[in-house]
Amino acid sequence: MKQVLQAQQVRKLYRLGDHSVNALAGVDFAVEQGEFVAIMGPSGSGKSTLLHLLGGLDKPSEGEVILAGNRLSELNDQAATLARRHHVGFVFQFFNLLPTLTARENILLPLLIDGKDTNGYEERLLTLLDLVGLSERQNHKPDQLSGGEQQRVAIARALITAPELVLADEPTGNLDTKTGRAIMQLLRRSCDEFSQTMVVVTHDPQAAIYADRVIFLRDGLVVQQIHLNPQEPLAVRLKMVMDEMEKLAE
Numbered sequence: 578m579k580q581v582l583q584a585q586q587v588r589k590l591y592r593l594g595d596h597s598v599n600a601l602a603g604v605d606f607a608v609e610q611g612e613f614v615a616i617m618g619p620s621g622s623g624k625s626t627l628l629h630l631l632g633g634l635d636k637p638s639e640g641e642v643i644l645a646g647n648r649l650s651e652l653n654d655q656a657a658t659l660a661r662r663h664h665v666g667f668v669f670q671f672f673n674l675l676p677t678l679t680a681r682e683n684i685l686l687p688l689l690i691d692g693k694d695t696n697g698y699e700e701r702l703l704t705l706l707d708l709v710g711l712s713e714r715q716n717h718k719p720d721q722l723s724g725g726e727q728q729r730v731a732i733a734r735a736l737i738t739a740p741e742l743v744l745a746d747e748p749t750g751n752l753d754t755k756t757g758r759a760i761m762q763l764l765r766r767s768c769d770e771f772s773q774t775m776v777v778v779t780h781d782p783q784a785a786i787y788a789d790r791v792i793f794l795r796d797g798l799v800v801q802q803i804h805l806n807p808q809e810p811l812a813v814r815l816k817m818v819m820d821e822m823e824k825l826a827e
């Protein structure tokens with residue numbers, strides 16, 4: 578299987594005045610195409626930092642991230658931006674929707690930024706609007722949508738270019754259980770049907786159970802990884818994730 582993403586001995590040191598925070602202390606892993614990986618760990622364990630480095634939004638202090646065959650440290654800023662644009666869709670906790678644009682226009686934005694003709698994407702847009710359940714609300718602006726609906730717009734926006742890799746930071750944060758489950762099922766379907774790769778940071782075991790693999794971070798290090806079988810009942814997977822969380826909390 579093709580590897581879409583690799584982290585090699587990734588370290589991140591934040592300097593704060595006269596002291597520094599070791600946010601990542603040497604993280605190694607690889608993600609294969611079509612794989613769904615959840616990253617879990619206590620607050621401050623380095624999850625968001627890692628996601629930013631994996632997507633080339635920030636640079637490691639040491640180590641290397643290889644994204645779709647590109648060694649990010651060897652790219653200049655412009656080349657890194659293009660690699661990101663062509664290979665990665667981002668879903669952040671604060672949806673970063675443009676308030677003056679409708680849901681539909683926000684979803685099409687990555688194509689416009691990349692200078693693409695959006696006409697050729699009409700069918701994909703309609704499919705995505707349907708998948709995220711927003712066909713009826715495509716002409717609403719963000720302030721006319723609920724938090725869950727805004728989150729679904731952000732997810733459709735991340736998927737419109739059919740990126741090989743989707744990086745999501747707490748995609749179910751602040752959502753009710755039902756909407757959160759629908760979002761995770763949508764990401765899972767994107768893996769299964771379009772062979773897209775997902776890396777999702779979450780503190781919620783109910784969200785992590787949709788992954789093939791859960792990576793646990795603590796103090797900036799990978800301390801455990803477990804594989805989940807999507808064929809197993811949700812309750813079995815949930816127990817596996819929660820047992821592991823409990824062990825790591827000891």
Ligand SMILES: Nc1ncnc2c1ncn2[C@@H]1O[C@H](COP(=O)(O)OP(=O)(O)OP(=O)(O)O)[C@@H](O)[C@H]1O
Binds near residue numbers: 620
């Ligand atoms: N820009 C920054 N400057 C300085 N320190 C930072 C910065 N960003 C994160 N940190 C520190 O790095 C460590 C890891 O933070 P990070 O946000 O990656 O953790 P996290 O696991 O995502 O936490 P949470 O679950 O609370 O979002 C923390 O100690 C945090 O305070």
